[in-house]
Amino acid sequence: MAIDSEGGRCVSTDIAAGISPAAALFHSLADETRLRIVARLARGEARVVDLTAELGLAQSTVSKHLACLRDCDLVDYRAEGRQSFYSLTRPELMDLLASAEHLLAATGHAVVLCPIHGTQHGTTHGAADAHSALQAELDHDLAQLDAPTGETNTTGQATS
Known part of the structure; x- marks a missing residue:
């Protein structure tokens, strides 16, 4: 976002x-x-x-x-x-980021390669596309918070 x-x-x-x-x-x-x-x-x-x-x-x-x-x-x-x-x-912030780096290394940076969260349309275009896809997903989730209260369909859109 x-x-x-x-x-x-x-x-x-x-x-x-x-x-x-x-x-x-x-x-x-x-x-x-x-x-x-x-x-x-x-x-x-x-x-x-x-x-x-x-x-x-x-x-x-x-x-x-x-x-x-x-x-x-x-x-x-x-x-x-x-x-x-x-x-x-907060110096603890660097501990959090170091832990994230360890997690990424332990998973072989799987988040970048994840077909749902890491890349667009299940292809592997690298970290830049992974970042864009994550950003788009976060934008979508945050937009849902702003949506009027009501039922949502399977795509997350409000229904009338």
Whole structure:
């Protein structure tokens, strides 16, 4: 799901009200750019200008992703003069990501090859397509949370 326009939040207030804290945490980590920012901040604090230069991203992109991570209390900043230095708030986050890497290695990165969750239409196009497919599935699931209450058919669409 794309970051919404409400101050860079990862999940709108309406959606956030309907998902568990665990789902919100994993959603905040479901974006490759946010993972790259977290990995960089694991090495030490950085300013937005440092992150844009090191990651090759636009300032607005970095700022929006930092806002998402801040909303989840995974990242915070300290002001020094007119500069803000961002850092991770929870060192346990790196333990979680290390565990995820171990799980991926133990399963032979099966999530990338999974015919339902890892690729589009059951073919293996690699991690980029896997990420897109996962993102599309998450977008669909979150859209269902916004749908009016009612019965759903087997495709997950509301019926009248």
